Amino acid sequence: MVNAIHILSGAIAMGFAAAGIFFLRFWWESRDRLFLLFAIALFVLSAGRLVLSLLYDLGEERILLYLIRLAGFVIILFAIVDKNFRRT
Numbered sequence: 001m002v003n004a005i006h007i008l009s010g011a012i013a014m015g016f017a018a019a020g021i022f023f024l025r026f027w028w029e030s031r032d033r034l035f036l037l038f039a040i041a042l043f044v045l046s047a048g049r050l051v052l053s054l055l056y057d058l059g060e061e062r063i064l065l066y067l068i069r070l071a072g073f074v075i076i077l078f079a080i081v082d083k084n085f086r087r088t
Contacts, residue, residue, distance in 0.1 A: 005053075006053055009049055009050075009052060009053030010050070010053055012049050013046045013047075013049040013050040013053065014046075016042045016043070016045045016046035016049060017042070017043065017046040019042045020038075020039045020040075020041075020042035020043040020046060021039075023035045023036075023038040023039040023042060024036070024039040027039060033079070033082065033083075033086075034079050034080075034082070034083045037075055037076070037078065037079035037082070038076065038079055040075055041072045041073070041075035041076045041079065042072070044068060044071055044072040044075065045068075045069060045072035045073075047068065048065065048066075048068030048069045048071075048072060049069075051065055051068065052065050052066075
């Protein structure tokens with residue numbers, strides 16, 4: 001049964017994917033690693049949201065799926081640190 005949580009999770013996943021495509025386009029034009037890492041992180045966050053939406057009724061086992069979201073945020077953090085300390 002589809003409810004509002006599934007619909008909103010799908011919309012959030014689509015938003016993450018759209019933002020990932022947006023950053024992928026900027027990477028394609030500039031070849032800056034920051035944009036590529038942001039695109040990867042947003043695709044990971046989109047996949048994580050999609051998996052959480054599809055497996056919403058798992059109960060406590062879904063806590064492990066939040067590691068996907070953690071990986072996305074770690075990639076974003078790494079991209080920012082890498083951009084600030086990289087020598088050009």
